[in-house]
Amino acid sequence: MRGMKKVISSIKGIDERIMRKAQTRLDSLTKPPGSLGRLEELARVIAGITGKAMPRLNEKVIFTLAADHGVCAENISAFPSDVTVQMVGNFLKGGAGINVLAGHIGARVVVADLGVKSDFAPRFSKKLKRKKVNFGTRNFILGPAMSRGEAVRSVQNGIDIFEEELDRGIDIIGTGEMGIGNTTASSAIAACITRTDPSETAGRGTGLGDKALQHKITVIRKALEVNRPDPGDALDVLSKVGGFEIGGLAGIMLAAASRKVPVVLDGFISGAAALIAVGLQPKVKEYMIASHCSVERGHKVILEYLGIDPVLNLDLRLGEGTGAALGIFIAEAATKILTGMATFQQARVSERKSP
């Protein structure tokens, strides 16, 4: 396994030369130049990421990382925190939204425990990646959610999860998560790193009413005051107001970028993890594709900060990697356009008149 620092330093910018090559081919295909819009842009970017002019995305993997959040003690979620462990069981049995959508696109789901507050029965052993950093974070309105060492370990565990799956093949990944309370942690991360007021990064999560939302904002504000995370130090932010699954996802993003694998971001929590990953290595941003913009309002703040535009308009707010699954399918469509269409010459179709 490679260490975090080595992975971070091995990430290079995406391949501009291959992108130009892909563009030349896109312009030779039987369609008005540019008429497939963002599909063409995605095809070009995926060529640049993979370093292949004719990329194929056969092996699709959704990483769904779970962990619990001590801040649930402040009553910031519409669901009890037992739901985290129950939903992990549901993922492993194949009954959750992400299982359905991953099946729809032909992706495999890798489920990992980064810090669920209870232990899993041994019968789950085969299907669950056990990468627990601790039994849930601490309540971050009282002090840091985790130690700096735990923050590093969560990122490293994410890297390890990715690397362990390499042998089975990975051509593109989606990021997903489950963790009751994690929109609160993500709102705090987003507020800190994008320097936005918590009232603009906090949303209703799994379904808070107006009053409960106000309370959540107060909790986030207090957490930031108590911990004073340094926006310029991603590990400091992660340790003070983050979560183990968020650190894990950041690690997966870094590992993917270092292996030239496109990263399709899911929703708000993936966005918060992306802020951590980009904080550790700005170049990782070039490897990211945004699948959708969540109803969770802070997601828009994050996507604007990162400067990436989502492809789907579906008002999702489930997480798990559900939006990422659909985004992967669109990315695959884009590469098939690049590799599967006939050129004007092959099809003997007349080209454009001179403009």
Place this chain on the structure above:
Amino acid sequence: MRGMKKVISSIKGIDERIMRKAQTRLDSLTKPPGSLGRLEELARVIAGITGKAMPRLNEKVIFTLAADHGVCAENISAFPSDVTVQMVGNFLKGGAGINVLAGHIGARVVVADLGVKSDFAPRFSKKLKRKKVNFGTRNFILGPAMSRGEAVRSVQNGIDIFEEELDRGIDIIGTGEMGIGNTTASSAIAACITRTDPSETAGRGTGLGDKALQHKITVIRKALEVNRPDPGDALDVLSKVGGFEIGGLAGIMLAAASRKVPVVLDGFISGAAALIAVGLQPKVKEYMIASHCSVERGHKVILEYLGIDPVLNLDLRLGEGTGAALGIFIAEAATKILTGMATFQQARVSERKSP
């Protein structure tokens, strides 16, 4: 085969009772209520359209209809009009964008000639549906594009194409087209029916520059002045400034609605056909799902007029049914959520706390 009037009168509103049943199931699934946003809305609507609480969309069909436009004589397109027949050849050989994307989603493509200006070689016989109404429309700045009888025939031919495919199975359809010059016809239809100035319904088509766009707007304005189509009479609009593939698509939409099959609209030209179909039978609107909003600016005008929101954000402007193909995949994802996810009870996951 059923006649147009019979098809139109057989269309009923979608099934509200089944929609409520689908909603009850959606709310019992292991996710916060409503958290899959528009996927849940799509699932509910598709249940209502099909009359099935657990709909399955196995047989997916894209109808790609081609025809030529006499108004090309006015030099309103960036591509020569020979491209229509050449691209039909490309569809039949499988090299076009729609072939790639239909393959990606597991749909079959039905290609039909509704009014291409040249004949097709007999070798195409097996794959091409020959439903030619005439060899291209007339130049509509000089008078009507077609006779009223031809307008009726184009709609009827669309109905026939759909009905002929029924035996092979149709669970959901996408609408597509090919016809150099057809954004000009569609802009004229949209301007007339939505009562919007042509400067707001005309766009760059396959790639016009600023000057050419101004010329296109002038041509549309003249066509509307010369022909004075009656916005309240869809067949009058179709005959005066429409196209054979547009009439055919309207017929396909009507036939689909009468058979309780969801219609996924592609881009601008499909939108113009939708205006004609809705003009003939307002209830057909309930069967329509918008896949994307085209870069072609008149499309937004049409979608707002119809009051339907697109699911994809991809800046497409190719047509052929490419956006519809991706939209069908999202619709299928929605039905799989409805039919494939575990309930809270099945998965033994705790439900929401009382709000």
